[in-house]
Amino acid sequence: MSESEEGKPKTVKAPKKAPDQKVVSEADKAPRKSVRPFPAHAFSEAFEFAQAIQDASGNQPIRRITLFDQLKRSPESSASRTLITSAGKYGLVKGSYKSESLELTDRGDRATNPDQPAAVKAKARFECAIDQVSIFKSLYERYINQRLPSTAVLLDASKELGAPADGAQECIDTFISNLKNVGVLKTLSGAERVVPLEHALEQMPQTRIEGLNPLPRHNSLLTEEAANFEKTCFVVSPIGDPGSEFRRHADMILSSFIEPALQDFGLKVVRADQIAESGIITKQIAQYVWNSRLVIADLSFHNPNVFYELALRHAANKPVIQLIRLADKIPFDLQQSRTIVIDTTDHYTLVPKIDTYRAEISTHARRALEDGATTDNPLTVFLPELFMGRS
Structure with a gap:
């Protein structure tokens, strides 16, 4: 470098920007929230x-x-x-x-x-x-x-x-x-x-509204069209009044054991208080008991209606699963049938076995639904002539 050049200030040139390079603002750098296909408020x-x-x-x-x-x-x-x-x-x-x-x-x-x-x-x-x-x-x-x-x-x-x-x-x-x-x-x-x-x-004044069918007279959890018996598991159970010991027990067995155990079988689980059709409730229950693909009978509390409906299912000669509380004795006529015993003494004994009980119900259901599975019950064993000639 010559002496004359040494005293001159140096000029710093800005780096050349590529022709297609764009200046990105801070706003562009900020992550954008996705557009929601629903309102922003409840x-x-x-x-x-x-x-x-x-x-x-x-x-x-x-x-x-x-x-x-x-x-x-x-x-x-x-x-x-x-x-x-x-x-x-x-x-x-x-x-x-x-x-x-x-x-x-x-x-x-x-x-x-x-x-x-x-x-x-x-x-x-x-x-x-x-x-x-x-x-x-x-x-x-x-x-x-x-x-x-x-x-x-x-x-x-x-x-x-x-x-x-x-x-x-x-x-x-x-x-x-x-x-x-x-x-x-x-x-x-x-x-x-x-x-x-x-x-x-259904609890409101029954005003006819355009676009709605007349309101049903019974609990409308399931429509008549949904009552496809080949895809139904009907639960025979002591139900009782809301808040009663019977109802609390029935709800627990249904929601904590039966429904989770059957979720992989493609069956809609129905209990008597969930039937939608209007008409004589006893007739509807009889139809579900007789026609459903599977019936689960809870023998707890020795409810007479449960035993009546279980006998009807035996007469239909179709798959049934029995379960009962440990506190109740299995009736003599049913002791030869496999029964799942659930210990509901207190939550200390019940909670650790929840998965085990669900697995038992699943296993029984799988066996009961297998093609060609036998449906031995007191009627088929002791009165086989009743079923001769049935397809």
Whole structure:
């Protein structure tokens, strides 16, 4: 380097940028949340907003700014904008967060109008909370007349139906909240079950509603179409009144032992208090006892109805599984039949054996359902002539 060059300041050149290189902003670097195919609010929150419109203006439009002024909320906040969007996605409200005015939809008006019959309001609420949202409608139709599945199963189902991985938990949380809010998630037989809309309406005034069949006179957990006996396991059990020892025992056996044990067999588990058809209840029970693919009889408490129905099943000469509490003695005439004995003395003895009892029921069911499995019972053993000539 020459002496003249040494005294000159050096010029630092910026590195050349590739022609196709783009400048990435910090906003672009931030992870983006997936678009959710369901509203951002539970139905209860959106419904309260729709109810506020009903209270303020009925089925007439109301200025968005006026409405939020009455609600003591900012109409331009992100929370308010999201609430309007959710109410729109539920089909409750017409107009967006940019609209000058907001108005209830026809269905939103039916759901919130105090002059509408209770059953009409309930049906409209159901249609908004479940039917209006495609993913919720699909989940509901998949699990109707069944126990509410585990969280893991619901997560898989929601992803299969289009929920993003980072929004699946929010999806099922909102779905379950909506089911409860509109009354189609009920605790029955000791477990939460997704029930038909008619079941939620049956305690309401029986107003005929367009699009609904006349309400059934009995518990509508299972529709007549669902009573496919070849896919049914009927549980013969002492049931008793709600809250009684009989009912608590029956619910525990059904939800904690029988249903989990049979979940891989493709059988719908039905108990007498879950039969849907109207008519003489004894006739319905007899049909289930006689025709179901499998019957499980709980002999606990020596209930006479149970023994009557068990005898009818013996006469049908079809598979049956017997179980009984350790505290009860197996009747003499049934001692030759295999019986699963469950020790319900206290939870210290019961809980450690839950898996064992479930496995026993599964094993008995598998054996009973095998093609060509024998169905020996007191009638076939001692009165075989009764069954001669049967196919």
